[in-house]
Amino acid sequence: MSEIGTNERLLCSDVTLEDSRKIERILRRNNISYFEKWNFHTGFFKFLKNNKNTKCDIYIHMDSLDKAREVLGDMLKN
Numbered sequence: 001m002s003e004i005g006t007n008e009r010l011l012c013s014d015v016t017l018e019d020s021r022k023i024e025r026i027l028r029r030n031n032i033s034y035f036e037k038w039n040f041h042t043g044f045f046k047f048l049k050n051n052k053n054t055k056c057d058i059y060i061h062m063d064s065l066d067k068a069r070e071v072l073g074d075m076l077k078n
Contacts, residue, residue, distance in 0.1 A: 009062045011069075012076055014039075014055040023058060023075060030071045034060045 011034065015023065020036060027034050036056045060068050069076060 007062050008035075008059045009065050011058045011060050011065070011072075013057045015058055017054060017056075019075070020056050020058065023072065026071055026075070027060070027068060030067070032060060032064045032068050032071070034058055034068075 012023070024034070036058055038054065038056045
């Protein structure tokens, strides 16, 4: 499991823009805080054009990890 700080844990990696929006809605609905770390392999300006190759990693607080996995369920298995 990857760590950013002492309290953050990687929930899922290499998530597309479309999937990140779905995950964002579910996490917000369940009051789970998170942050996204975008991987700009193609440059920032291509990201503004909604480049489908842009991916992100979603991190959450370690205390919310079990709840987030329970709420997201099958989305994390893909």
